[in-house]
Amino acid sequence: MKNIVTYRNLIEEELKKNSSQKNFPLELYEPIEYMLSLGGKRVRPILVLLSCEMAGGKVEDALPAAIGIELFHNFSLVHDDIMDNAPLRRNQKTVFEKWNRNIAVLSGDAMLVRAYQYLAKTKTDKLEKILKIFSETAIKVCEGQQLDMNYEKQNISIDEYLQMIEKKTAVLLAASLKIGATIGGANENDSEEFYEFGKNIGIAFQLQDDLLDVYGDTQKIGKQNGGDIIAGKKTFLFLKAIEKGKKNELENCFADEKDKQAKVDSVKVIYDSANIKTETEQIIQLYSAKAFSFLDKIPIDSDKKAPLKSLAESLMIREY
Amino acid sequence: MKNIVTYRNLIEEELKKNSSQKNFPLELYEPIEYMLSLGGKRVRPILVLLSCEMAGGKVEDALPAAIGIELFHNFSLVHDDIMDNAPLRRNQKTVFEKWNRNIAVLSGDAMLVRAYQYLAKTKTDKLEKILKIFSETAIKVCEGQQLDMNYEKQNISIDEYLQMIEKKTAVLLAASLKIGATIGGANENDSEEFYEFGKNIGIAFQLQDDLLDVYGDTQKIGKQNGGDIIAGKKTFLFLKAIEKGKKNELENCFADEKDKQAKVDSVKVIYDSANIKTETEQIIQLYSAKAFSFLDKIPIDSDKKAPLKSLAESLMIREY
Numbered sequence: 001m002k003n004i005v006t007y008r009n010l011i012e013e014e015l016k017k018n019s020s021q022k023n024f025p026l027e028l029y030e031p032i033e034y035m036l037s038l039g040g041k042r043v044r045p046i047l048v049l050l051s052c053e054m055a056g057g058k059v060e061d062a063l064p065a066a067i068g069i070e071l072f073h074n075f076s077l078v079h080d081d082i083m084d085n086a087p088l089r090r091n092q093k094t095v096f097e098k099w100n101r102n103i104a105v106l107s108g109d110a111m112l113v114r115a116y117q118y119l120a121k122t123k124t125d126k127l128e129k130i131l132k133i134f135s136e137t138a139i140k141v142c143e144g145q146q147l148d149m150n151y152e153k154q155n156i157s158i159d160e161y162l163q164m165i166e167k168k169t170a171v172l173l174a175a176s177l178k179i180g181a182t183i184g185g186a187n188e189n190d191s192e193e194f195y196e197f198g199k200n201i202g203i204a205f206q207l208q209d210d211l212l213d214v215y216g217d218t219q220k221i222g223k224q225n226g227g228d229i230i231a232g233k234k235t236f237l238f239l240k241a242i243e244k245g246k247k248n249e250l251e252n253c254f255a256d257e258k259d260k261q262a263k264v265d266s267v268k269v270i271y272d273s274a275n276i277k278t279e280t281e282q283i284i285q286l287y288s289a290k291a292f293s294f295l296d297k298i299p300i301d302s303d304k305k306a307p308l309k310s311l312a313e314s315l316m317i318r319e320y
Numbered sequence: 321m322k323n324i325v326t327y328r329n330l331i332e333e334e335l336k337k338n339s340s341q342k343n344f345p346l347e348l349y350e351p352i353e354y355m356l357s358l359g360g361k362r363v364r365p366i367l368v369l370l371s372c373e374m375a376g377g378k379v380e381d382a383l384p385a386a387i388g389i390e391l392f393h394n395f396s397l398v399h400d401d402i403m404d405n406a407p408l409r410r411n412q413k414t415v416f417e418k419w420n421r422n423i424a425v426l427s428g429d430a431m432l433v434r435a436y437q438y439l440a441k442t443k444t445d446k447l448e449k450i451l452k453i454f455s456e457t458a459i460k461v462c463e464g465q466q467l468d469m470n471y472e473k474q475n476i477s478i479d480e481y482l483q484m485i486e487k488k489t490a491v492l493l494a495a496s497l498k499i500g501a502t503i504g505g506a507n508e509n510d511s512e513e514f515y516e517f518g519k520n521i522g523i524a525f526q527l528q529d530d531l532l533d534v535y536g537d538t539q540k541i542g543k544q545n546g547g548d549i550i551a552g553k554k555t556f557l558f559l560k561a562i563e564k565g566k567k568n569e570l571e572n573c574f575a576d577e578k579d580k581q582a583k584v585d586s587v588k589v590i591y592d593s594a595n596i597k598t599e600t601e602q603i604i605q606l607y608s609a610k611a612f613s614f615l616d617k618i619p620i621d622s623d624k625k626a627p628l629k630s631l632a633e634s635l636m637i638r639e640y
Contacts, residue, residue, distance in 0.1 A: 025463060079426070105425055108429075112432055112433075120451045128447065132440065135437045139430060
C-alpha cells in the first residue's frame with residue numbers, strides 16, 4: 001500500500017497532464033483549470049485509488065475514475081456556489097464571482113461531461129457498473145442540493161437533515177470507495193461494505209463540521225466560531241436544540257437585532273443548557289462506529305485497511 | 321422502415337413511461353417533466369432510431385440512446401435559457417422563469433446525468449464508442465454556447481459564425497445519426513458518413529433559420545419577420561452584408577432610434593441592395609448538397625434512405 005501523499009501526488013500529476021487551460025474558447029476552459037488549481041484535499045480521488053488497491057487492483061486502473069470523481073466534485077462546487085451566491089471558495093474568488101454567472105453554469109456543465117469522459121476511460125469489464133454507481137450518486141447529489149435549498153425556507157426534522165447531508169455530502173465519498181473497490185475487483189457484497197463505510201463516515205464528518213463551527217478551537221480550525229449561527233443555518237446542533245424544547249429561546253435569539261458575536265454567544269448558552277455538545281458528539285460517535293463496523297467486515301488483511309482507517313481518523317480528528 | 325410518426329410515438333411513449341414527475345424532491349423533478357412535456361419535434365431522437373434501422377439494427381436497441389439524446393437536448397435548452405435570459409420557450413414559460421434560476425441550473429444538471437443514464441442502458445458492445453461520441457459532442461455544444469455568448473460582444477467573420485453554429489446546433493444532429501448507426505451495426509466509415517450528413521444538414525438548417533427570419537412568409541413560419549434584426553443578432557445575413565461592404569450602412573441603421581418595424585425595413589433594404597437573399601440561398605444549397613452527397617455514399621438501398629431524405633427535406637422546406 002502507498003501512503004496518502006503518494007496517491008495525492010499521482011492525482012495532481014494526472015490533473016496537470018490533462019490540463020485544458022489553453023483550449024478554445026478560453027472562457028470555457030480557464031474556469032475549469034482555475035477551479036482545479038484551487039486545490040483541496042483531493043479526498044475523494046484518494047479514496048478511489050486507495051479502495052482499488054485495497055481490493056487487490058492496480059492504482060493506474062483506477063486513476064481515470066479518480067479524476068472523474070474529482071471533476072464531478074468540482075463541478076458540483078461551481079454550481080453550488082452560483083446557487084448559494086458564495087463569493088469565496090478556499091479563500092479565492094468563486095468562478096461566478098471571478099467571471100460571471102453564465103460562465104459558471106457553462107464551465108460547470110463542461111466539467112460534468114469531462115467527469116464522464118474520465119470515468120469512461122476505465123479499462124474494465126465493469127464500466128457499466130461503475131457508470132451506474134456514478135450516475136445514481138450524481139442524481140442523489142443534485143437531490144441533496146435541492147433539499148438543502150428547500151430546507152432554508154421550511155421547518156425540518158433531524159431525520160430530514162440527516163437524509164439531506166447524506167445525499168449532499170456522504171454518498172459521493174461512499175461512491176468513491178465503491179467505484180475504486182469495484183475496479184480493484186471487489187465483489188458486490190464487499191464493494192457495498194466500502195460504500196456503507198464511506199456513507200457513514202461522510203455523515204459523521206458533516207456532523208463534526210457542524211460541531212466544530214460552534215465548539216472548534218478557532219486556532220486549529222482556522223476560523224471564528226459561529227459562522228453557521230450568523231448565517232442562520234439549520235445545523236444538527238440547531239435542530240437538536242429545537243427537539244429539546246429550545247425553539248422559542250432560539251427564535252427570540254435570532255429575532256434579536258444584537259451584534260454577531262452577542263448572537264453567537266447567546267445561542268451557545270442555549271446549546272450548553274440543553275447539552276447539545278455531548279448529544280452531537282454521541283451521534284458522531286454512532287455514525288463513526290457504524291462506519292468502522294462496515295470496514296471491519298471487509299475480508300481483507302487489517303494492515304491493508306490501515307491507510308484508509310488513518311485517513312478517516314485524520315479527517316475526523318480536527319480538534320476542538 | 322417505419323414512418324416518422326411511428327418513431328415519434330415510440331419516443332413519446334418511452335418518455336411518458338419514464339416520467340419522474342412524482343419523484344422527490346419535486347422542485348428537482350417537476351421542471352424536468354415540464355420541459356419534456358413542452359414537446360418539440362423530437363428530431364434528434366427520431367434520427368437515432370432512423371439511422372439505427374437504416375444500418376440494420378432494431379429500433380428497441382436504440383431507444384435508450386434516443387431518449388438520452390433528447391434529455392441532453394432539453395438540458396442544453398434549460399441552461400441556454402438561463403444564459404440568454406429567455407422568458408419563453410415553445411410559447412411557454414422557460415424553467416428559470418416559471419421556477420427560478422437555481423432550480424433551472426440544478427434540474428438541468430440532473431437532466432444531463434439522466435441523459436448519461438439512458439445512454440448507458442444501451443445493450444451493445446459499443447457502449448464505450450457511443451459514450452465517446454456523445455461526450456465529445458456534449459463538449460462541443462458547450463463550446464458553441466460559449467462562442468455564441470462571446471460573439472455577442474465582438475466582431476466575427478463568417479467562418480467563425482459557421483464554426484459556432486456547427487458546434488451549437490449541427491453536431492448534436494450529426495451525433496444522433498452516428499450513435500444510431502453505430503448501435504445498428506454500421507462500420508466506422510459508414511457511421512462517419514451519417515455524421516457528416518447530419519452536420520452539414522444541421523448547418524444548412526440553421527442558415528435557413530437565419531434566412532426565414534428576414535424573408536420567411538410570416539403566415540407559414542408563424543412569426544413576424546426581423547426578430548433577429550431587432551435583437552441585434554449576428555446572423556449569416558448580417559455578416560455577409562458586412563463582408564459586402566455594408567458595415568457603415570448597417571451600423572447607422574442600428575444606431576438609429578427608429579421604431580422596430582422601420583429598423584427591420586431599412587436593414588432589409590440594405591440586404592436587398594447587396595443581394596444577400598440569393599447569397600444565403602446559395603450557401604444553404606451548398607451545405608445541403610454536401611449533406612446529401614454523404615448520404616449517397618452510404619452503401620445501403622436507396623429506399624431505406626428515403627425516410628431520412630424526406631425528413632431532412634421537410635425540415636429544409638419551410639417556405640418563404
